[in-house]
Amino acid sequence: MTPRPPKLADRLLAWFVAPHRLETLQGDLHEEFVYQVERVGEQRARWRYWRDVLGFVRPYVIKRKPSEYITPSLVSPVMLQNYVKIAWRSLQHNRLLSLINIFGLSLGMTCSLLIGLWVNDELSFNKGYKDAERIYFVRLTDGINTGEIMPGSLAEALKKDVPQVDKATKFTVWSNDFLLKAGQRFSKKEGNYVTEDFFDIFQYPVLQGNPRVAIQSPNAIVITRSIAETLFGTTEAVGKTLQLNNDKYYRVGAVIENIPHNSSIQFNWLVNFKVAEEDWMKGWQSRSFLNYIKLKPNTTHAQAEASMRTLVKRYLPDTKEVPVLQPIADTYLYGNYENGKAVGGRISYVKSFSLIALLILLIACVNFMNLATARSSLRAKEIGVRKVVGAGRLSLVGQFIGESTLLSLLSASAAIGLTLCLLPTINELVGKPLALDFSSPTLWLYVITLVVGTSLVAGSYPALFLSAMQPVRVLKGAFTNVASGAAFRKSLVVFQFSLSLFLIVGMLIIGRQMDYVRTKQLGLDRQNLIYIPVEGELLPKMETFRQELQRSNTISSVTSTGELPIHIGSTNVLNWAGKDPNLNASVNTMKVGLDFAKTLGIKFIAGHDFSPSDTNSYIVNESAVKMMNLKNPLGMEIMFSRGKGRIIGIMNDFHISSLHEPIRPLVLTYYPKWTNDFLIKTAPGKTAEALQVVEQTAHRLNPSYPFTYHFLDEAYEKLYRSETLVNTLTNYFGLLAILISCLGLFGLAAFTAEQRTKEIGIRKVLGASVPNVIALLSKDFLKLVLIAIVIATPLAWYAMSQWLQNFTYRINIEWWMFAVAGLLAVGIALMTVSSQAIKAALMNPVKSLRSE
């Protein structure tokens, strides 16, 4: 066998050498190789061959020969001009369709923009802290239930006993809405008491002073910019004094920037925790605190968790609970725990909304694709001519993508305008200060991605479909709507309507669940209840205040409670004789004043409400009795937060938290001194008068505080803020999706009707009636909607049953919900299509057949 030059070298040569030189050059090299094989042997000849090949890596060898013909560039200015002109003409030629396209696309883009802003804001929560990767939120889990409200001594123990923990801080789960006063100026803002490490963990931009030093002192207060400006008119407030809650005077130790809205920890002022610490806050029994820790550098949270495993058991021998740490950046979006593991949370809403935004944009793109392919028969001749004169496939694809880009640019500008108009309303809806920040590159990147993505998706099908047409067939007139194009259009319509149906079912079910939540009998009467804080002079004069109010005939009853009874978070450990030692008897608890049951309309199964002498008696609910597993607990002695005491009453169960949660055992204690809110039941229909009475009385007894009040109903609604948001948003999205889908259907129907003008004319001449023609035109579209119903029903059923799983108390999904959604979709589609069908059917056949 004759020796052959190395293959790889030959391949390399063929790759870099300009084609017109390759033959002679390679010939020379091969000839040389044969010569060298004889002279020096094959192995060395091969080496030489490699060296020679590499020696030819020279510019003159690589440089390609310019073609004899001018290669038409895709972006030559003349052609570009032509593309824009043709695009503009075809926009104008079909005004209605273009308008539908632009309108649909800009609605879709507005939707994506708004959701993009919202998602961006959600994702930014708790992200801005310095050393955020070392800051963790502490929860306790027994492997099944995971709580975020921690015992009082945990923070200290974490810092003392766990080597990885650098700093630890705690503050109460509630914040204090206190009056801050300096001279004549005052401000009523929420704030809290925090332990010394707080500012070592969370670093905020400082305007004046040193918050880390200030918080160490029991006499200093750290305030935010807004308070400093309201009270002192300047942010240079360090050293000035203010009075907190009409009680103690504090020196301003530091002024920090306002807390950004995208932070879970919100406050306007902070004072050293020691100032407000009470005996019941210490120890391990009572839980009222949120704990944050900062780990030492170069330690992982797995290490820290490992060292914490036995920590709680050391102090609470009966417990199985261990601390779990969550990075602060995750706390907002991944706040749900199941069996001791983070299982998501708000992130699911973020994901669903992003998906919905994408899908709505896709529906709008589908409109564009549909109308463009439908019109393709009109443009087929243009394509044919272009191809004959030498347009390559690529340049046609470019042209159509360019057209969709033009359209999506127009739509994007409309969308930005629309977004600017809608933002104030949306912000009110979602409760966020969202804004289009035109100086941010992220926004522009997003908008550009939106435009490019939309134009690619919307333009891709027409571009590929139209550019593939054969010019000969087209110009001979053999081009009729290709069947595959029609099938594709049909599946797109089915997709649109499936999505719309999905959203309509969502609207119905979420709406009904929210209705259920709103009207559900909670076991307590939350109607006609207002609540005002127990503050200032009202605390010592509590009983006087209650008596005076109850004297008015506009007020039926008054009580006071530690937390709002619709959302009780504090817990404590319950003990009794004969308790199973393995039972986790941590129960919810609330401190109440007199007339609690009367004011809230709670029924007793046995026993009675507290009387003023019942300082160490307890009232329990049905669930607590069930948990204790006792036949006749009334009068029994139990150990709880106020020591040994008797059960004097057993209440019917009422919902102590949102309907997401089951009703848990509850023990009430009589401890008016530690209640935070008056709950005032007004006589039916006399709320306005009652409010006046309350205001006057409060002013008289507590003149230094401004009067504030809230309705319990509103607080209850707030428990479902994210669900209410989902409810409203699905309503809007559902409507939007239907609207855009119908726009597309309308355009398509108008187009088919126009295409079939002659056919309809002939049918009418031959005796078809108007209903006949309408049925003919509508039938096709209705079929598609019916297919969509079949597809969307199981999907919607699945998604909605998943969502309802979030609620312990929920509605059932019933078949009629799907029927209603289906009928609605059919009805809307029929209305959209039939308007065009009727127009076509009523047309005079003479007119449509006259010209040919």
Place this chain on the structure above:
Amino acid sequence: MKRTYLGEFEEIVLLLVAGMDGEAYGVGITHKLNEETDRSVRLNQVHAALHRLQEKGMVASRMGDPTPERGGRRKLLFTVTAYGYRTLQDIKAMRAQLWNEVPPTPKLAINL
């Protein structure tokens, strides 16, 4: 007249092209050059020189016939152009003229 500058190597390659009378191509020139001048030049150097000469318009190229040892590939054959030929003659004349001034026995520098 300002003549195009011709390097020494280019001049030799051009001479060889002229000498081979229309049958000059890369490998042929390389081998001949190696034999006659006792140099060791490589194929790519010769190709580069031929390319430069063609750019200067001193040689022209055409496609030759394929041969079996080339794997059936054709040769790129070079012929000297009139301009190239005149350049060679000019160089030769100039050299001859310069030789005329050299005395038959010039004084040579000898290290004593």
